Amino acid sequence: MTPGGMxxxxxxxxxxxxxxxxxxxxxxxxxxxxxxxxLALGLQVRRVLLxxxxxxDRLEVAPRSADLDLLAIRLPLGRDALEADDLGRLxxxxxxxxxxxxxRLTVPALAxxxxxxxxxxxxxxxxxxxxxPELLSGELGGAFREVSESFVERPCSRDGECGPDAYCAxxxxxxxxxxxxxxxxxxxxxxxxxxxxxxxLPKLNPDAIAGxxxxxxxxxxxxxxxxxxxxRERVRLVGVSxxxxxxxxxxxxxxxxxxxxxxDSPAAGERFHSAILEIASKDALPGVVxxxxxxxxxxxxxxxxxxxxxxxxITAALALxxxxxxxxxxxxxxxxxxxxxxxxxxxxxxxxxxxxxxxDIRALLVLEAAVVGAVAGLLGVVAALAAGAAADAxxxxxxxxxxxxxxxxxxxxxxxxxxxxxxxxxxxxxxALAPARRAAAxxxxxxxxxx
Amino acid sequence: MTGVRKRYPGSxxxxxxxxxxxxxxxxxxxxxxxxxxxxxxxxxxxxxxxxSFEGELEVGGGSLRGLPDAELAAxxxxxxxxxxxxxxxxxHLSCADNVALAAHFDRGGRGDRARLRRRADExxxxxxxxxxxxxRASTLSGGExxxxxxxxxxxxxxxxxxxxxxxxxxxxxxxxxxxxxxxGLHAAGRLTVVAATHDDAIAAAGSRVLxxxxxxxxxxxxxxx
Ligand SMILES: Nc1ncnc2c1ncn2[C@@H]1O[C@H](COP(=O)(O)OP(=O)(O)O)[C@@H](O)[C@H]1O
Ligand SMILES: [Mg+2]
Numbered sequence: 001m002t003p004g005g006m007x008x009x010x011x012x013x014x015x016x017x018x019x020x021x022x023x024x025x026x027x028x029x030x031x032x033x034x035x036x037x038x039l040a041l042g043l044q045v046r047r048v049l050l051x052x053x054x055x056x057d058r059l060e061v062a063p064r065s066a067d068l069d070l071l072a073i074r075l076p077l078g079r080d081a082l083e084a085d086d087l088g089r090l091x092x093x094x095x096x097x098x099x100x101x102x103x104r105l106t107v108p109a110l111a112x113x114x115x116x117x118x119x120x121x122x123x124x125x126x127x128x129x130x131x132x133p134e135l136l137s138g139e140l141g142g143a144f145r146e147v148s149e150s151f152v153e154r155p156c157s158r159d160g161e162c163g164p165d166a167y168c169a170x171x172x173x174x175x176x177x178x179x180x181x182x183x184x185x186x187x188x189x190x191x192x193x194x195x196x197x198x199x200x201l202p203k204l205n206p207d208a209i210a211g212x213x214x215x216x217x218x219x220x221x222x223x224x225x226x227x228x229x230x231x232r233e234r235v236r237l238v239g240v241s242x243x244x245x246x247x248x249x250x251x252x253x254x255x256x257x258x259x260x261x262x263x264d265s266p267a268a269g270e271r272f273h274s275a276i277l278e279i280a281s282k283d284a285l286p287g288v289v290x291x292x293x294x295x296x297x298x299x300x301x302x303x304x305x306x307x308x309x310x311x312x313x314i315t316a317a318l319a320l321x322x323x324x325x326x327x328x329x330x331x332x333x334x335x336x337x338x339x340x341x342x343x344x345x346x347x348x349x350x351x352x353x354x355x356x357x358x359x360d361i362r363a364l365l366v367l368e369a370a371v372v373g374a375v376a377g378l379l380g381v382v383a384a385l386a387a388g389a390a391a392d393a394x395x396x397x398x399x400x401x402x403x404x405x406x407x408x409x410x411x412x413x414x415x416x417x418x419x420x421x422x423x424x425x426x427x428x429x430x431x432a433l434a435p436a437r438r439a440a441a442x443x444x445x446x447x448x449x450x451x
Numbered sequence: 452m453t454g455v456r457k458r459y460p461g462s463x464x465x466x467x468x469x470x471x472x473x474x475x476x477x478x479x480x481x482x483x484x485x486x487x488x489x490x491x492x493x494x495x496x497x498x499x500x501x502x503s504f505e506g507e508l509e510v511g512g513g514s515l516r517g518l519p520d521a522e523l524a525a526x527x528x529x530x531x532x533x534x535x536x537x538x539x540x541x542x543h544l545s546c547a548d549n550v551a552l553a554a555h556f557d558r559g560g561r562g563d564r565a566r567l568r569r570r571a572d573e574x575x576x577x578x579x580x581x582x583x584x585x586x587r588a589s590t591l592s593g594g595e596x597x598x599x600x601x602x603x604x605x606x607x608x609x610x611x612x613x614x615x616x617x618x619x620x621x622x623x624x625x626x627x628x629x630x631x632x633x634x635g636l637h638a639a640g641r642l643t644v645v646a647a648t649h650d651d652a653i654a655a656a657g658s659r660v661l662x663x664x665x666x667x668x669x670x671x672x673x674x675x676x
Binding site: 001002004005006008009012015016346347349350351352353354355356357358359360443444445446448 | 495498500501502503520521524525527528529533535539540541543544548552553554555556557558564603
């Protein structure tokens with residue numbers, strides 16, 4: 001069929017059956033409007049959350065967990081480590097200034113000591129990880145750094161002989177450096193809030209924690225088989241940091257790496273359990289989040305990621321309403337077209353008698369439905385824009401100046417609007433397929449006779 | 452056509468029971484017969500509107516049997532013009548649009564809109580409806596409708612014109628005018644005409660009269676012209 005002829009026939013048919021089509025299109029208009037409205041709202045809320053409410057220039061990234069919980073046992077199905085090339089890929093994301101990997105201590109460890117503070121010697125299992133000292137250089141200056149590599153050992157007989165950052169390991173008779181460590185505010189809170197009371201220990205002031213030292217036996221445990229040759233280190237707390245492991249002890253990355261290599265396996269010294277990305281600016285954050293998620297990793301930071309996820313879930317739920325409306329309308333279009341095809345049986349027979357192929361008939365009907373979808377989709381978009389403007393005006397007049405109140409609550413992206421119109425067109429064309437096939441079936445002689 | 456048989460599904464009787472017919476190019480053959488004798492059935496087969504039959508059916512040297520849809524559509528589009536008893540116009544379109552309908556499906560492509568429009572005026576003129584191009588088909592009288600249908604059939608200059616009781620719904624006078632028109636067109640060109648009718652006037656206009664009786668064609672005695 002010639003394009004011009006097709007256009008003329010489609011236009012004539014739509015004009016003639018516009019009442020039928022208008023009825024079918026109402027649902028499409030509503031569905032598209034709801035879809036565009038909620039998606040634009042969700043998009044904007046997510047943006048505000050990420051860029052204004054939880055502005056961050058750092059982001060923690062972890063492998064996506066796909067664990068399966070079976071009763072009490074968790075089967076780790078996903079990868080649980082980042083390899084070197086994962087880190088390389090993260091570093092290449094636009095807007096990422098630096099990638100700071102962290103590594104878990106993969107062998108058990110025991111903390112022993114504390115008599116000076118607590119008045120009694122304590123012994124506790126500890127969970128530990130290693131973080132890049134660069135990450136804390138801003139907060140703690142140079143106090144949190146790798147010490148073992150550069151330390152020059154020398155003989156001694158007592159602590160005073162080894163300088164301020166080292167102690168005398170009496171059994172070996174040499175000076176050893178204190179391992180600097182940081183704890184999270186949660187650890188301090190947990191201690192002050194619960195443990196302290198239960199064990200009748202003195203309260204700790206977060207500011208006074210620095211300097212506290214104790215012995216850390218890496219590779220030893222009070223209930224698991226211990227390594228034959230555990231590392232005996234002395235740890236000195238240098239501060240409290242948000243970036244420390246939530247319940248445990250964070251050491252400089254190099255120290256944990258060394259311990260894992262020696263006590264676990266060489267491979268354990270190459271596997272990182274997460275990484276912290278330093279971001280150029282908060283504007284780059286959404287793009288970085290998207291790129292991280294696209295590469296199969298997960299943003300596991302506190303707050304922003306979770307809030308963004310929640311928004312996405314709510315948006316999806318509301319958008320579903322729109323999708324269902326569009327789907328129902330597609331069924332409605334199909335129904336209307338069944339009727340139209342029956343009414344127009346003779347006429348379609350005439351078209352075939354003068355030379356229309358079956359596919360011309362099918363194309364004609366699908367195109368008519370698609371045009372209805374496009375018009376309804378555009379009307380729906382206009383309705384959504386109007387509803388959005390009305391909601392913004394209402395919010396502007398009613399709500400006080402909220403701290404994070406944006407200029408508009410809606411992000412009507414052109415791509416979003418184009419996508420919902422395309423959905424409407426697609427839904428209508430899809431609904432037209434079956435009636436169109438039916439209309440083109442059989443011989444023209446039957447159609448002409450009205451059969 | 453040789454040995455063409457046709458039985459409608461679900462009906463016991465065979466409507467066409469071995470039709471042997473040869474129509475020469477340029478001939479005007481009339482098919483007469485009682486109502487229900489199978490005239491429409493026969494024309495539908497020749498016109499490529501009905502594809503289920505037995506036997507052999509050739510038009511212009513090509514067989515219609517088992518032709519793919521696209522080729523059959525092209526055959527209906529370019530080779531034959533069809534005029535039905537009840538005109539079968541699209542009422543919501545203008546006369547010009549009705550007449551030019553076939554051009555929409557002419558994949559050879561016959562030029563631009565202006566040219567199609569000129570051709571529509573030309574064929575409408577030929578059937579005596581020169582001024583009616585812009586009128587909606589629904590506003591036409593019976594005789595005018597049949598003439599527009601004739602103009603539509605002629606639009607792409609077919610070799611074969613099939614008319615199924617073209618005057619069946621018209622009064623004698625209007626009918627006679629349509630018959631004259633068909634006879635005139637036949638006389639003017641190389642058009643082959645097969646017309647089903649029980650209108651004596653058409654039968655008389657034809658160069659050959661065939662009677663369809665009991666599913667078989669009988670050559671009727673010429674009644675002179
Ligand atoms: N689609 C059909 N199904 C069953 N029988 C049909 C069908 N069309 C026509 N017939 C029957 O075939 C016979 C011939 O019909 P038709 O070709 O229309 O005759 P005519 O045009 O000579 O009046 C009639 O008996 C009619 O009832
Ligand atoms: Mg008939």
